[in-house]
Amino acid sequence: MAEDTETTEEETASDDTEAPAEETETEEQDDTEDDGAEDVDEDAAPEEELLYGVPVRRAFGQTVVFADAESYLDLFGELISDGFQQVIDLCGADYVDHVRNDLPASVIPERFEVVVNLISHARRERIRVRCQVAEGAAVPSLFDMFPGTEAMEREAFDMFGIDFTDHPDLSRILMPEEWNGFPLRKDFDVGRIPVQFKGAPGQS
């Protein structure tokens, strides 16, 4: 709860008052068993809608679910069993100088996001997962479920320095192997870094 109030301070005053109130309400009703389940739905603000046990939002006609590093792998396990058999895209995003106002109240905003787009061929549906990642924190790799994420996770690591645990080969993919810094981070200035040359291996 302490963390919640800290983060909401950055947001608007109305959010600040609403968010903690919802939290306490839902917690109370969780304690009082399932009888009040319908009441919870009515009382909770529409942004507290859940899908696969995590908050969900519909943005511009697209379904977006929100995860953090703990709920990440479980969420993908459920997505697979629900028919989302292909990870189409995985990328990082750095929110260091942009306060998002499109997060559900229970999601704690962090500096980085890992954004995963999945597709279900059978249902012809897409879903997007936005996972909050703190600076220096790690996300589990999706390699064992979707081996196609190997290159995408390498790119997110290369560009943002996001660490994927249990990845088979987390190395730079677009930048040279001994490059310093993460180019797509917002604090990596354009044009400040001189071109970094290197010799061919074994010829130094």
Next chain:
Amino acid sequence: MTIAEHTPSETEIDGLVGGAERVMSRDNAVLRMSEAEAGALSLSPDDEFGDQKMIINMGPSHPSTHGVLRLMLEMEGETVLRSKPIIGYLHTGMEKTGEQLTYLQGGTNVTRMDYSSPLFTELAFSLAVENLLGLEIPERATWIRMMMTELNRMASHLLFMATNGMDLGAVSMMIYGWREREPLLRFFEKVTGLRMNHNYIRPGGVAADLHDGWQEDLLEYLEMLEPRLDEYHILMNGQPIWRDRLQGVGVINEAECLALGTTGPILRSAGSSWDLRRDMPYLAYDQVDFAIPVGEYGDCFDRYAIRLAEIEESIKIVRQCIEKMPSGDYRAQNKKVTPPPRGRIDESMEALIHHFKIFTEGFKVPAGETYAAVESPRGELGVYIVSDGSSTPYRMHVRAPSFVNLQTLPHLMENGLLADAVAVISSVDPIMGEVDR
């Protein structure tokens, strides 16, 4: 389809019945080795490798790698065991550049990614921006977009036919492919002003209306092309050398494609008929009639034959576009997004100011994030845009089909000959501009 006539050799479907175990394993055909490790191996020959295996380097400047793709191959004699595609030689930080450019300028940036089908990246970018803006596009603009991207698909596949032929020694096909693509590029030049990197499809519509007499130009071209495609069927599909060179080479199955995130002709060659144009229609694809060619064996021949058949389907779509092209405006008349007509600038101060403001400051896009995808000649091409409410994207990411499809390379090449590696790279048809971005 004409694809069906080929019969697989015995080696073709060896142990590839339908599971994805081959690609799910961590210890498979992918060579996960840094340059330093590979360099150290080559310096000390008497290591675990023994003297049978060696690591050789192919590319980045190799005529059959279609640009600057480099491959690290672990060889045993002439056989490729494991391999690693090494990319980044064309990386110029276009996603970072995209964060500096306004939404109006963004088209000039993204069009340079997939340089053999530039209109598709422009289209995906425009669709994403329009989704954020909630902008309705006039019907004529939609149909122009659809027709131009289908022509671009034909140009891209003809380029594939040319380079695929060149890589495999079918030099006549190379000349024919270039020859057929040329009138298309001339048509693009007539419509957009440029042969490539058009910046033609922009948020709000397209940059210019079609010129007078475009129907005749296109019909003349299509009538010339159709009999020539029939000639290619005779020249290539029926040719024993061509078939022997491609059939049973670089086999992949549907489950493996799905696991690797592969889309486009590679996925369809393995038996899936997934095509965004039919399955998640964008533009007006639900109003045109076309078939989706599907392969059976997932080998290099299927991937080649699918692309040839897709040219024929694109011709069908273009013909329907010529018939049904609605009249109306070629861009949305939304003062916020659309610059005023050139004529108005000479007579109206307000129009001049409006024009100046749009081109210097750009237009603001509501905060939010969205993903828009189109079926490019290489697979699903998606653009993910995060807007913070200003006139430049906060984050722009392009899901490049070639980037993801490249991951199939080690699996396609595994236990094949080095000479077949050339056929495999060619059949994946990577465009390094969009791989590296």
